[in-house]
Amino acid sequence: MSNESDTAAGTAADPIQARWHFGVPIYEKHLPRSLEKMPSIIQHIYRIKDRDTGITRSNQGGWHSGDRLHTTKHEDTRWLIHRLLQVSTQCIKDFEGDRPIKDVRMVSAWANINYQGNWNAPHEHLPCTWSGVFYIDSGEPTTGDDERSLEGKVLFFDPMPLGREWKRPPNVGYRPVSGTMLLFPSFLTHMVAPYFGDKPRISLAFNLNVVR
Numbered sequence: 001m002s003n004e005s006d007t008a009a010g011t012a013a014d015p016i017q018a019r020w021h022f023g024v025p026i027y028e029k030h031l032p033r034s035l036e037k038m039p040s041i042i043q044h045i046y047r048i049k050d051r052d053t054g055i056t057r058s059n060q061g062g063w064h065s066g067d068r069l070h071t072t073k074h075e076d077t078r079w080l081i082h083r084l085l086q087v088s089t090q091c092i093k094d095f096e097g098d099r100p101i102k103d104v105r106m107v108s109a110w111a112n113i114n115y116q117g118n119w120n121a122p123h124e125h126l127p128c129t130w131s132g133v134f135y136i137d138s139g140e141p142t143t144g145d146d147e148r149s150l151e152g153k154v155l156f157f158d159p160m161p162l163g164r165e166w167k168r169p170p171n172v173g174y175r176p177v178s179g180t181m182l183l184f185p186s187f188l189t190h191m192v193a194p195y196f197g198d199k200p201r202i203s204l205a206f207n208l209n210v211v212r
Contacts, residue, residue, distance in 0.1 A: 016094045021172045022158040027091040027183040035179045038136055040076040042202060045111045062118035070109035084134055084181060088208055091183050092130060102211045109206040120192035128207035132183040138176040139201035152195035156188055
């Protein structure tokens with residue numbers, strides 16, 4: 001799926017910013033307009049789940065759909081896919097700076113539902129260029145706002161561990177927030193710590209390739 005429009009991804013008043021960890025950018029972007037469409041998208045995901053047992057990749061338990069969700073004809077899900085591609089394209093152009101790129105294409109997308117005790121083992125998304133996840137419903141972690149807890153966090157690992165003497169942590173964690181997207185280089189090893197909330201956590205993950 002290619003980017004069909006350069007509009008609506010952001011403006012000068014709504015700048016794209018990255019947090020840099022281990023010399024690698026991780027973009028975090030909240031998409032408030034998406035929240036009104038979430039009930040329809042959640043219903044669509046559960047309809048898919050009712051007829052599809054799903055697949056196992058890095059997921060340890062839970063449900064992982066097939067990876068062709070970006071081709072869906074469901075109107076609200078297509079809107080979300082297109083919005084994620086727009087925002088991701090802006091993030092990637094921010095990272096690339098003056099280096100020209102022809103296009104950014106979404107090559108796969110899938111839904112995840114995590115229940116109590118489910119987690120994702122460490123993995124990467126190579127050979128793609130960038131990968132992302134959007135939290136449709138982040139659920140209700142039992143630890144609430146306790147930032148010291150790893151419960152349900154996405155953990156990104158240092159691709160070049162330097163040792164404690166360099167005072168650089170071996171990983172960094174992001175707590176999922178409903179309506180928020182994370183975008184990161186596909187080579188970056190990451191995992192999801194076990195989630196113990198009573199409410200299912202629902203997310204949409206995707207892979208992108210940069211065409212030069």
